[in-house]
Every structure is written in structure tokens, then in C-alpha cells.
Amino acid sequence: MIDVINLEKKFDNGFTALKSVNFTIEKGDLICLLGPSGCGKSTILNLIAGLLTPTSGDIKFSGSSIIHTAPKNRDIGFVFQNYALYPHMTVLENVLFPLTVGQNKISKAEAMPIVEEYMHLTNIEDLRDKKPGTLSGGQQQRVAITRALVQKPDILLLDEPLSNLDARLRLRIREEIRKLVKQVGITAVFVTHDQEEALSISDKIILMNEGIVQQYALPQELYLEPSNLFVAKFIGSPIINTFDVTVRSQAVDFGLFQIPLSNFTDARFQVQLQENEKYTFAIRPEDVLTKPESAGHLDMTITGYEIIGRDCILQFEQDDFKLKSIVNIEEAKSDYPLGLSFDLDKAFIFNESGERAY
Ligand code: ATP
Numbered sequence: 001m002i003d004v005i006n007l008e009k010k011f012d013n014g015f016t017a018l019k020s021v022n023f024t025i026e027k028g029d030l031i032c033l034l035g036p037s038g039c040g041k042s043t044i045l046n047l048i049a050g051l052l053t054p055t056s057g058d059i060k061f062s063g064s065s066i067i068h069t070a071p072k073n074r075d076i077g078f079v080f081q082n083y084a085l086y087p088h089m090t091v092l093e094n095v096l097f098p099l100t101v102g103q104n105k106i107s108k109a110e111a112m113p114i115v116e117e118y119m120h121l122t123n124i125e126d127l128r129d130k131k132p133g134t135l136s137g138g139q140q141q142r143v144a145i146t147r148a149l150v151q152k153p154d155i156l157l158l159d160e161p162l163s164n165l166d167a168r169l170r171l172r173i174r175e176e177i178r179k180l181v182k183q184v185g186i187t188a189v190f191v192t193h194d195q196e197e198a199l200s201i202s203d204k205i206i207l208m209n210e211g212i213v214q215q216y217a218l219p220q221e222l223y224l225e226p227s228n229l230f231v232a233k234f235i236g237s238p239i240i241n242t243f244d245v246t247v248r249s250q251a252v253d254f255g256l257f258q259i260p261l262s263n264f265t266d267a268r269f270q271v272q273l274q275e276n277e278k279y280t281f282a283i284r285p286e287d288v289l290t291k292p293e294s295a296g297h298l299d300m301t302i303t304g305y306e307i308i309g310r311d312c313i314l315q316f317e318q319d320d321f322k323l324k325s326i327v328n329i330e331e332a333k334s335d336y337p338l339g340l341s342f343d344l345d346k347a348f349i350f351n352e353s354g355e356r357a358y
Contacts, residue, residue, distance in 0.1 A: 001027040001187045002048065002155065007057035009043050009211075017043045019211045020057070030181050030188045032198035035208035036234075041191040044208075045157050048189065050074050061154065072102065074155075077148030077186075081160040083140040085132040085147070092128040095119060095147050114150055121180060122146045138169045145177065149184060156181065156188040162197065174201050195235055199223070207231055229354035232282050238313055238324050241288065245281045245349075247273045252281060252349075256321055257298045264344050272357050273349065279357055280350040285313060287346040288325035292334065296341030305332050316340065 002025040009018040017040045025031050033041040046052040048059060050071030058065050066074055085094050092115065099111040119125050122142045132140055141161055148156060161177070162170040178201045181188045192198050198205050199219040207214045207222060214234075215227045226232035232240050243254055251258040252273070261273065273279065289296065300323070304315035312332040316323045323340065349358040 001025055001029075001062060002189075003058075003060040003063075004044070004048075005058040005060070007044070007047065007059065008055045009040070009047060009052065010055040017211050018047075018054075021208075021211070021213055023206055023213060023216050025187060025189065027187055028182075028185055029203040030178060030190060030201060032202040032205045033189060033191045033208060034195060034198040034205050034234075035193065035214075037193055039208040040211045041193070041208060042159055045159050045189060045191055048155070049076050049078055049157055075153050077151055077153040077156045079141070079144050079148050079156065079158040079161045081163050083132070083137075083144045083164075085140060085143055087132055090129050090131060091124060091135070091143050092119075094132065094143055095150055098147060098151050111150075114152075118146050118150045121183065122149075122176075136169075137165045138173055141165065141173060142176075145180070149180075149186070154187060156186045158188065158190045160191055160193070162192075170197070177201065196237070199235070207234060209234075226348065227356055229280055229282070229350040232348055232350070236284055238285055238326075240282045240284050240348075241323050243281045243321075244278065246278050247275055250275075252279075254281070254297075254321075256318070259297060259342075259344070264347075266345065266358070278352055280354075282348045282350065283342050284346065285324040285326040287343040288323060289341045289343060290314065290325055290327055290331065291339040291341070292336075293339055296339035299337040299339055301337045302332075302334065307332070 004021055004023050007018055007021040008016070010016045021044065033044055035041055043052065047054055050069065054067065058067055060066065061074070086097065089097065095115050095118070096108065096111055099106055099114065100108055119128065122145060124139065124142050124146055127135060127139055127143070132143065135143070162173055165173060174197055190201065202219055204216065204218055205222055206216045209230050215222060215231045222231060222235045226235065233242070246253045251260045300316040300318060302314050303317040306313045307329060310329055311326050312329045314325045314327055314332065316325070325340070348356065351357040
């Protein structure tokens, strides 16, 4: 449905916001563009919409380049963070507006059944005579989404549509958006910097950093098989534990302790790790195992904890060596050293340039 090919964007001030971006979005998919502030998410969206022109590269819709197609002819609906509703019009007038202006305009009588259908879908029928200023943020965003959908675009672009809403409403509206996108069968690209939001609603996620696609994968793949250290650290909460290690005498040396390479059952570890090379060892908090007795790689005493419902995040700290583990809340009570060990089948090792060595 959407092919982005070697897309580059250099702004007039010489700043390169996108460096050779490539991806393909399948028809009907809900894709999240995810990444930290300034990584180029909105730039991609604006290039797809035609609000910006690429420096080089191509964008194709259903196999045809749209680089030279005017924004209004691209068959796109756009939903913004700030809703962008017309304040002097009622909800009904806002939703009717795009259908009754421009080249493809239809009469109000023809437009009304479409408007009624979509207002029913997004559950804003009761708000029809209200002005945007009298609505809550969630209601305004529903109106904005309805206004984008009545035009029956092929593609729906949403730029941080939930960031002005409070936490509870964000959860609700994001579920509504996913349901709606699937119901209407539209292809949607959703920009967010919130990994939890992206993981919960996307069919696939494009994770960006500094104008480069770091990984394009299913949500669970990003978590379970991060392709580099940036992805491993960006996805997951609390953040993955990382340690600078060196391979010495057939063991991974953490400073405070060593783990023999032979403990890593997966053959790839042993083949690819080189003697005397430095690596980053990474393990998620849920894969750090705690035992009440001295039975792990090292013994440490809990230095802090945070209860998150049924689970609890334990913190361990000794000089520069810091570690978090997620355990059942029952296990948070001990004030004696615990034996810590790593589930090595779940560990990742990255080389000095941050790429997966395993
Ligand atoms: P955020 O989550 O903060 O909106 P983003 O990932 O959407 O960030 P973009 O808005 O795409 O980031 O911007 C990418 C980079 O390009 C940023 O460093 C930004 O400062 C820069 N940039 C954006 N627009 C321009 C412009 N018109 N001229 C120069 N630099 C720009």
C-alpha cells in the first residue's frame, strides 16, 4: 500500500532529518512510527501527506509514485495532536465540512447519511450541535478522527493524536482508534514517542532514531529480538539491565563475577564472542532470577524497591554495578543478600557498535 524508498530529507538549514529510510506498509495495517523526540517521525508523516517535499527518494501508494501529487489528491486523512477543529462550527458542521467543499464536493443531502454513519461509529452523535470549545479533549479528538474518516481516505495519518489527553483517556481512545481502524479497514500510520502506546495498538512498529529506521517488526519481535542496543533499551519498562563486559579466558567477565562461556547453551554465543573483546551484556529485569540462598552469579542485598501491583521491581546497587529485577510482591521483603542469576537463554550481547553479537 505504501512504499517508502531511500527517503531522505534535508532541511534548508542543512540539517538532515531522515537518512535513507525504507519501509513497506501493507494494506489495512495499523503501523506506529515510534522513537524519541526529534528522530524524524513527523517528518515522515508530513512527507507521506505531501506537506513536505523529500530531498531524494520516493514514496509510492499502491505501486505509483505520489511525490508529484498535490496533497489534496493523495487520498489521505490527517489527525493532529491539537485536533485542528473549526471553533465557530458545530460538531456536525465540522464533520460535514470536508465533504461539501472542494473539487469532489457533494450536496449536504448526499453527505448526511455518510456523516451519520461515521458519527455513529465514533459515538459522537450526541455532540452534533455542540461547538468544539465546549467538548473535552477526548471528545474533540473523536470529532477530528470522524472528520478525517468521512472522506473515506485510503490512508489515515495520526500525529501524536493522544498526547493532549490524560492517562486514562489515552488508554480508552487508543483502544477505540484500533477498533475503528480495523472496522473501517483503512491503512493507518500513527506517530507516537510512547512505547507502551505503540506496543499496545500496532500491527507492526517502525522504531526510529536520528533519522534512521532501527527496526521494523512486530511488537513482540522488538521486545524479544531487538536488532541493536538502542532498540533493546528503548523497548521495555523498566529499562533493560546493561553491563560492560569483556570476554576473557573463555568467560564473560562482569568485573564482580564471571560467567563461563560454556554456561551459555546457545552455540551462537560461543562462536561469535571473541577473546579480549568488549561487549554490552543486556538482560531484562524479569530474566534476572533471585534466590534466597547464595546460589547465583553473585549475592546482593536489595537497595530499593517499587511496587507495581502484583509485581515488584527490586533494585540492587554496589558501586557502579546496578541491576533491576522484577519479582512477585511476596518476594520483596528480604533484607539479607539474595543469590542473583541471569536466565542466559534470554540475554542479549551487543558489540561495541551496538549491533547484536548474539
Ligand atoms: P517529536 O516527537 O518531538 O515531534 P519527531 O520525531 O516527530 O519529534 P520531527 O518533527 O520529524 O521529529 O523532526 C526531526 C528533526 O528535524 C528534528 O531535529 C527537528 O528539529 C528537525 N526539523 C523539523 N522541521 C525542521 C525545519 N523546518 N527546519 C529544520 N529542521 C527541522
